[in-house]
Amino acid sequence: MASILKKDLPEGQRALEQWRRTAADDLAATDDLPRRVWAMAVRYSLYLMERKAPGEGVEVRVAPWGAIKILEGPASDPHNLTPPDVIELEPDVWLRLVCGVSTWDEEKDAGHISAVGERDDLSDLLPLA
Structure with a gap:
């Protein structure tokens, strides 16, 4: 499931770098970035994660801008299309x-990550950039 169109990869890369630079200077300032920057940064980073950990076993959802399936393991139930492991996060x-x-542990302990299933920890895969 593609999180970003191939033609949009350069824009996504720029958006992720803009988000990173802004966060490094002042994390609160990321709230002022245009919605499109947020969307493209999320979509591009999901694309990077798909490439880093291909598979069908875990669904990662970052609403409203994307969802991907990663890591090897049991695929979706053909009746509901949801894999046994689902992780949901806010874009920020x-x-x-x-x-x-x-870190994954900081965000999980703060209650910012909803994760269901046996493979509910992506700490070995993050950070991406």
Whole structure:
């Protein structure tokens, strides 16, 4: 399931770098970034995660901008299309993890990650950038 169109990869890369630079200077300032920057940064980072950990066993959802399936393991039930492991994060949480601003354990302990299933920890895969 593609999180970003191939033609949008350069824009996504720029958006993720813009989010990272802004967060490094002042994390609160990321709230002022345009919605499109947020969307493209999330989509591009999901694309990077798909490439890093291909598979069908875990669904990672970053609403409203994307969802991917990663890691080997049991695929979706053909009746409901949901894999046995599902992780849901808000865009700000996802980007903090992707960019190394926070850790999986910090976000999980703060209650910012909803994860169901045996493979509910992506700490070995993050940060991405």
